[in-house]
Amino acid sequence: MKAIRKFTVRAVLPERLSALEPLAANLRWSWHEPTRRLFERIDPAVWQSVGHDPIALLGEVGRERLDELATDDGYVDEAWRLRDELRSYLDEPRWYQGLEGDKPERIAYFSPEFGIAAALPQYSGGLGILAGDHLKAASDLGVPLVAVGLFYKAGYFSQSISADGWQLESYPTLDPDGLPLSILRNPDRSPVQISLALPGDRTLHARIWQAEVGRVRLLLLDTDIPENTDELRQITDRLYGGGGEHRLLQEILLGIGGVRAVCAWAELTGSSEPQVFHTNEGHAGFLGLERIADLIGEGLLFAEALEVVRAGTVFTTHTPVPAGIDRFDSSLVERYFDTGLLPGVQASDVLALGAETYPGGTAGVFNMAVMGLRLAQRANGVSKLHGRVSRAMFSGLWPGFDVDDVPIGSVTNGVHAPTWTDPLLQDLAERVFGTADTARVDWANYDAVSDFDLWGARSTMRAGLVADARARTARSWRGQNPSGGMPSWIGEILDPDVLTIGFARRVPTYKRLTLMLHDRERLRSLLTDPARPVQIVVAGKSHPADDEGKRLIQELVQFAAEPDVRGRLVFLPDYDIGMAQTLYPGTDVWLNNPLRPLEACGTSGMKAALNGVLNLSILDGWWDEYFDGENGWAIPSSDSSDPEERDRREAEALYDLIEHEIAPRFYDRDQDGLPRRWISSIRHTLAVYSSELSAERMVRQYTEDLYRPAALAEAALSASHFEAGRELAAWRARVVEAWPRVSVSHVESGGVASVPQVGDELHLRAHVELGGLAPEDVSVEAVYGRSGEDGLLVDTAVQALEPTTGSSAAGSATVFTGTVNLARAGGFGYSVRVLPKNALLASPADLGLIAVAH
Numbered sequence: 051m052k053a054i055r056k057f058t059v060r061a062v063l064p065e066r067l068s069a070l071e072p073l074a075a076n077l078r079w080s081w082h083e084p085t086r087r088l089f090e091r092i093d094p095a096v097w098q099s100v101g102h103d104p105i106a107l108l109g110e111v112g113r114e115r116l117d118e119l120a121t122d123d124g125y126v127d128e129a130w131r132l133r134d135e136l137r138s139y140l141d142e143p144r145w146y147q148g149l150e151g152d153k154p155e156r157i158a159y160f161s162p163e164f165g166i167a168a169a170l171p172q173y174s175g176g177l178g179i180l181a182g183d184h185l186k187a188a189s190d191l192g193v194p195l196v197a198v199g200l201f202y203k204a205g206y207f208s209q210s211i212s213a214d215g216w217q218l219e220s221y222p223t224l225d226p227d228g229l230p231l232s233i234l235r236n237p238d239r240s241p242v243q244i245s246l247a248l249p250g251d252r253t254l255h256a257r258i259w260q261a262e263v264g265r266v267r268l269l270l271l272d273t274d275i276p277e278n279t280d281e282l283r284q285i286t287d288r289l290y291g292g293g294g295e296h297r298l299l300q301e302i303l304l305g306i307g308g309v310r311a312v313c314a315w316a317e318l319t320g321s322s323e324p325q326v327f328h329t330n331e332g333h334a335g336f337l338g339l340e341r342i343a344d345l346i347g348e349g350l351l352f353a354e355a356l357e358v359v360r361a362g363t364v365f366t367t368h369t370p371v372p373a374g375i376d377r378f379d380s381s382l383v384e385r386y387f388d389t390g391l392l393p394g395v396q397a398s399d400v401l402a403l404g405a406e407t408y409p410g411g412t413a414g415v416f417n418m419a420v421m422g423l424r425l426a427q428r429a430n431g432v433s434k435l436h437g438r439v440s441r442a443m444f445s446g447l448w449p450g451f452d453v454d455d456v457p458i459g460s461v462t463n464g465v466h467a468p469t470w471t472d473p474l475l476q477d478l479a480e481r482v483f484g485t486a487d488t489a490r491v492d493w494a495n496y497d498a499v500s501d502f503d504l505w506g507a508r509s510t511m512r513a514g515l516v517a518d519a520r521a522r523t524a525r526s527w528r529g530q531n532p533s534g535g536m537p538s539w540i541g542e543i544l545d546p547d548v549l550t551i552g553f554a555r556r557v558p559t560y561k562r563l564t565l566m567l568h569d570r571e572r573l574r575s576l577l578t579d580p581a582r583p584v585q586i587v588v589a590g591k592s593h594p595a596d597d598e599g600k601r602l603i604q605e606l607v608q609f610a611a612e613p614d615v616r617g618r619l620v621f622l623p624d625y626d627i628g629m630a631q632t633l634y635p636g637t638d639v640w641l642n643n644p645l646r647p648l649e650a651c652g653t654s655g656m657k658a659a660l661n662g663v664l665n666l667s668i669l670d671g672w673w674d675e676y677f678d679g680e681n682g683w684a685i686p687s688s689d690s691s692d693p694e695e696r697d698r699r700e701a702e703a704l705y706d707l708i709e710h711e712i713a714p715r716f717y718d719r720d721q722d723g724l725p726r727r728w729i730s731s732i733r734h735t736l737a738v739y740s741s742e743l744s745a746e747r748m749v750r751q752y753t754e755d756l757y758r759p760a761a762l763a764e765a766a767l768s769a770s771h772f773e774a775g776r777e778l779a780a781w782r783a784r785v786v787e788a789w790p791r792v793s794v795s796h797v798e799s800g801g802v803a804s805v806p807q808v809g810d811e812l813h814l815r816a817h818v819e820l821g822g823l824a825p826e827d828v829s830v831e832a833v834y835g836r837s838g839e840d841g842l843l844v845d846t847a848v849q850a851l852e853p854t855t856g857s858s859a860a861g862s863a864t865v866f867t868g869t870v871n872l873a874r875a876g877g878f879g880y881s882v883r884v885l886p887k888n889a890l891l892a893s894p895a896d897l898g899l900i901a902v903a904h
């Protein structure tokens with residue numbers, strides 16, 4: 051069978067239906083319900099069977115049906131109307147175009163995976179879906195993003211479950227011609243190729259696929275071309291497939307090849323080159339090196355180029371789990387950079403960027419996240435809690451700094467509302483508010499939308515999930531028993547009127563897929579309670595190399611097969627975007643029970659909330675920030691250091707919440723059969739959080755807090771042939787050299803009475819040795835606050851001290867003075883510190899240098 055070559059023949063459309071072509075080619079259809087319905091009308095059954103994929107649909111339906119539609123004036127008119135609507139969506143000014151002031155003309159967004167639609171399976175989980183949502187929201191807002199990733203021939207794996215509950219993986223290969231992709235071509239129609247020099251005098255070539263995601267262009271690099279050896283063709287075989295060298299090659303291709311691809315694309319299309327590069331997780335981090343090499347080509351030194359590149363780079367860390375961070379042997383990295391790959395860049399400079407030179411770091415290891423932080427002036431985590439966790443986790447890179455001063459901020463993730471809001475809810479909004487934009491309507495308005503309507507929509511979504519789960523379970527059963535007759539109970543699993551809890555995610559250990567099984571008898575009695583039953587729908591994929599994860603899936607699947615619970619606990623194989631879109635809205639409660647604080651954000655709960663689902667979660671990631679007592683329930687985290695004990699306590703808290711709070715509230719009905727209290731929580735969730743949890747909020751925040759300042763910094767350093775960039779590099783070198791001689795020799799204080807009172811002013815005179823630096827090279831600050839129990843300051847504030855012209859009595863020191871107001875009674879403490887100061891840096895901690903008074 052191996053010799054069979056498969057390819058896809060694209061349909062030729064009747065002239066009158068040619069509007070369908072641009073509508074299918076732009077992935078905007080994936081979040082534009084009217085366009086989806088237009089395709090669905092062609093053949094609802096086929097639309098369903100091809101998994102909502104316009105290109106596959108047009109390939110499947112016969113010519114006859116298309117000819118018939120071409121005579122249907124209503125259909126043809128609607129197609130052209132939507133084609134025109136798409137055109138204006140692509141061209142008209144949007145939010146970004148209305149922003150006043152300087153703003154970048156182009157931002158490049160790099161990610162190893164993109165989850166845009168089930169029809170383009172180039173993602174494994176949260177990171178990819180988030181990237182897809184980021185592009186869609188950027189498109190809706192008019193933010194000029196270009197995105198870069200890899201085209202994986204087999205995407206991520208597809209999951210099935212064996213009869214004994216074991217995860218089986220298959221890797222159906224994708225034919226790019228059957229996907230919403232086109233090749234980037236030169237004016238002479240030849241495909242654009244980028245190439246990279248590899249050790250052993252080899253050259254790696256890649257072609258570039260483009261996807262149109264609304265207004266955003268996504269470029270995907272693909273090495274499966276005849277110009278490469280068989281071995282090199284395999285580099286983009288699958289997502290997160292290999293380890294070690296294979297992974298390194300993918301990341302070199304993504305980072306270095308990706309920048310080359312963006313430049314080629316910009317030149318061909320006459321677009322401006324990006325001023326800001328946003329790298330997501332360490333995987334794409336090599337992009338900074340390619341840009342450095344470019345600038346070295348323009349005559350800059352490595353250190354100068356580094357300053358310019360850092361100014362325009364944003365690094366987002368997406369996980370605090372060590373397994374999520376790529377680390378390579380330094381010797382392997384050295385071998386790749388010791389070639390002609392990046393002309394002008396020394397391998398030793400590359401190695402220094404990824405070295406774990408901090409307490410607890412490992413010698414000889416190259417860490418992609420560490421390089422990401424060193425190559426970016428601006429860095430962030432993906433929820434407030436994750437920001438704090440990241441500051442602590444990476445604090446070794448800023449020795450001497452308080453964890454709070456580590457320069458890693460946070461932008462909490464959001465989810466793309468039009469993608470993740472069930473069409474039923476969009477229809478309801480359209481009907482009662484006159485717009486399907488569910489994130490912008492007033493769900494709190496009882497006069498517009500009644501409890502009856504809201505509950506009706508929620509119940510229909512639940513029924514939709516039940517139907518989908520039955521169909522999927524039946525398919526899975528047939529896969530396991532190709533010749534056996536289907537038992538009747540499969541058609542009756544789940545109940546559209548029963549309280550439905552959903553739980554779906556990848557299956558790394560920290561997400562604790564099987565926490566709910568901790569006390570099986572207790573779970574069994576919740577599921578089978580005659581008066582207030584509960585049903586649970588579970589899905590999730592384990593990484594193919596993670597047998598522990600597969601064992602957890604097996605445990606769950608085997609429990610779910612027991613006859614008394616099989617109708618109430620269902621595991622659905624092959625979790626993907628398509629399933630997720632039915633699953634989240636169809637649940638009443640979305641469960642998440644990670645080990646705090648290992649969930650960086652978690653976005654499935656946000657998608658659920660946009661559909662009026664209440665969350666039941668450990669206070670981790672986004673929920674730590676958004677739980678308000680009314681939008682769901684918090685599972686208390688145990689502080690036990692014994693993992694078994696911790697699981698036991700958290701599982702019991704989970705059962706207690708379901709039994710004593712959730713089920714009673716769900717089944718508490720009035721004379722109209724409505725659970726009024728529950729509906730008020732739904733209403734509250736929709737009204738308060740629909741726009742807050744949306745990816746638009748997230749992309750606006752990235753634009754204002756990170757992209758615009760980064761573009762300004764990059765422009766400032768690049769002006770006049772990089773004058774300020776060169777100066778900044780020289781300044782940094784001077785400060786680093788002088789810093790060992792910088793110290794606070796002593797601090798005098800005065801102005802307060804012997805018994806200080808509120809309202810007193812504390813006058814400070816700090817004598818600072820500058821070691822040859824000028825006063826304007828540093829900031830001297832008093833940090834003050836309440837003195838806490840352990841001698842640390844809490845509730846701190848900062849008062850800058852200014853240099854005085856008179857010299858210090860001690861001779862060489864410079865005196866800095868300032869005044870602190872004692873505004874509050876109680877224990878008071880302060881300290882004085884010196885930091886390098888340069889307006890061209892985003893953070894005073896940038897250099898990792900600090901001197902503190904002793």
Ligand SMILES: *Cc1c(COP(=O)(O)O)cnc(C)c1O
Pocket residue numbers: 174175176177179554555556625626627630651652653654655657
């Ligand atoms: C949203 C989503 C995820 C990520 O959800 P988490 O809550 O972050 O685990 C994973 N897979 C799919 C298909 C999704 O839609």
